[in-house]
Amino acid sequence: MVLHPERLAICEQQGLCDLLEVFSSIQGEGPRVGERHLFVRLAQCDIQCAYCDTPLCHGVHARARVERTPGKGDFVSVENPVPVQSLRGAVEGLLAATPHRAVSLTGGEPLLQPWVIEALSPMIRASGARVLLETDGNLPDAYERVRGSIDILSMDWKAPSATGEPARYDEHRRVLGLSGSAEAWVKLVYVAETPEEEVALAARAVADVRPDVPFILQPCTPFARVRTAPSSDLGLRLVSVAAQHLSDVRLIPQVHKMLDVL
Ligand code: SF4
Numbered sequence: 001m002v003l004h005p006e007r008l009a010i011c012e013q014q015g016l017c018d019l020l021e022v023f024s025s026i027q028g029e030g031p032r033v034g035e036r037h038l039f040v041r042l043a044q045c046d047i048q049c050a051y052c053d054t055p056l057c058h059g060v061h062a063r064a065r066v067e068r069t070p071g072k073g074d075f076v077s078v079e080n081p082v083p084v085q086s087l088r089g090a091v092e093g094l095l096a097a098t099p100h101r102a103v104s105l106t107g108g109e110p111l112l113q114p115w116v117i118e119a120l121s122p123m124i125r126a127s128g129a130r131v132l133l134e135t136d137g138n139l140p141d142a143y144e145r146v147r148g149s150i151d152i153l154s155m156d157w158k159a160p161s162a163t164g165e166p167a168r169y170d171e172h173r174r175v176l177g178l179s180g181s182a183e184a185w186v187k188l189v190y191v192a193e194t195p196e197e198e199v200a201l202a203a204r205a206v207a208d209v210r211p212d213v214p215f216i217l218q219p220c221t222p223f224a225r226v227r228t229a230p231s232s233d234l235g236l237r238l239v240s241v242a243a244q245h246l247s248d249v250r251l252i253p254q255v256h257k258m259l260d261v262l
Pocket residue numbers: 045046047048049051052053054057107108109136
């Protein structure tokens with residue numbers, strides 16, 4: 001774990017956001033794949049997955065980047081941490097320039113900075129976009145604090161075979177339970193070594209807490225310490241395993257990587 005808690009404490013005290021980037025793109029994961037989303041990527045994460053494709057989130061950065069025109073990649077470099085007021089203004093401007101279905105609050109782990117979520121949510125909703133939280137599902141207390149500010153929960157079920165991290169199943173169950181009847185889904189990234197029993201355990205737990213939500217199996221795109229993609233045969237087997245417990249099971253790869261967009 002590479003957390004910088006003292007930096008987060010200063011950010012909360014001073015109304016700042018430890019930010020990596022803001023950009024407009026196509027949602028490449030989960031049931032809302034293909035929608036135009038604005039991504040607000042916050043720095044810092046409470047875990048370090050073996051396949052993490054955002055390694056920058058673990059560092060301390062004096063600059064962040066914010067797209068000037070939605071989808072153009074014309075980033076301006078800004079001093080980081082960023083005043084939340086400035087971030088809100090930048091996001092508002094991008095939403096006014098191009099319609100987006102949602103603003104995806106992502107990371108890193110955005111629940112490490114709940115004050116940022118609380119500050120952005122009313123403006124996002126007023127623009128007509130929805131507030132989508134992408135979380136590793138490890139921080140139920142922070143989720144409880146902000147859940148009224150979230151419209152859509154995308155919660156990872158972290159499989160230790162893929163992450164190399166200890167299981168946090170109790171935390172995952174609590175976060176999912178706190179989502180009530182809100183739109184939500186659970187996403188499990190799997191690798192070639194992921195055993196069927198690990199997926200069965202996750203599916204049973206989700207069926208216990210929110211049997212109505214889609215359960216997304218996402219084959220790991222090789223990155224960092226993960227060198228090989230899982231086979232299509234494994235994907236088919238894991239879908240069958242999960243479908244013994246849940247009615248809405250889908251296998252969705254990372255589509256933005258195929259499109260070669262951010
Ligand atoms: S939770 Fe996400 S951002 Fe954090 S280490 Fe894992 S993949 Fe990377």
